[in-house]
Structure formats: C-alpha cells, structure tokens
Amino acid sequence: MRSARNSIRGYGSKSAFRSSTVKNEERIWQAVHSIPPGRVATYGQVARLAGLPGYARYVGTVLKNLPRGSRLPWHRVVNARGCLSFPSHSSKHQQQQQLLEAEGILFIDGRLSLSQYGVDQSDA
Secondary structure, eight states, X not given: OHHHHHHHHHHTOHHHHHHHHHHHHHXXXXXXXXXXXXXXXXXXXXXXXXXXXXXXXXXXXXXXXXXXXOOSOGGGEEXXXXXXXXXXXXXXXXXXXXXXXXXXXXOBTTXXXXXXXXXXXXXX
C-alpha cells in the first residue's frame, strides 16, 4: 500500500505537472516560431501544430505570459474569424496590427483574410 501511495504522489507531484507544462509551452513556442513572416495562424491551428488539439485557449494563455523581451512572433496568431483578440482600441491591438501590416498583411474592417494570409491548412 505504501509503495502505491508513493507512486501516486510522484505522478501527481507539482514537479511532474510543471515539467509537462514547460514541455507544452515549448511546443507552442516552436509552433508559433514556425509561422513565416506575412502569414498567420489561428490559436486552434497553433494548438494542433503543437500536438495539443482542443487547447486553443491554452495557446492564448501561453502567449499572454511570454517572458518580457521575447522575440517570438506572437503577433502572427489570430482568432478563427481572422480578427485580433485584443480589445480594438487597446495598445496591444494596435501593436499587433502594426506588426502584421509591416509584414504586408492587409486588414479590411478589422479583419484579415485567413484564406490569403493563413498558414497552409494541411500544416495545422
């Protein structure tokens, strides 16, 4: 009984959880890093590319918590409607739109064309 309890404790330990979380974050970072300039991916596509289908919101959380000064191209991740997820008049929204426009992505009525600028669907 004691050994079973210890193995359960080890499985559910904070360090085991932290280790799995870090690996998932790294997989998301790698997926975002793979989006080429002038292209975008949705949160769901990034989750699938990272091997985490169904975890689109988790992708958003990971990107929200990027270390300060990160050079990861977070701005290339948009929602499934081709819109930016930040509130429309926020500084982050403006920053993301400016970064995407600098890469040649055009917005019409606050949206970009996923069919034109999205990564190849077969990759996600």
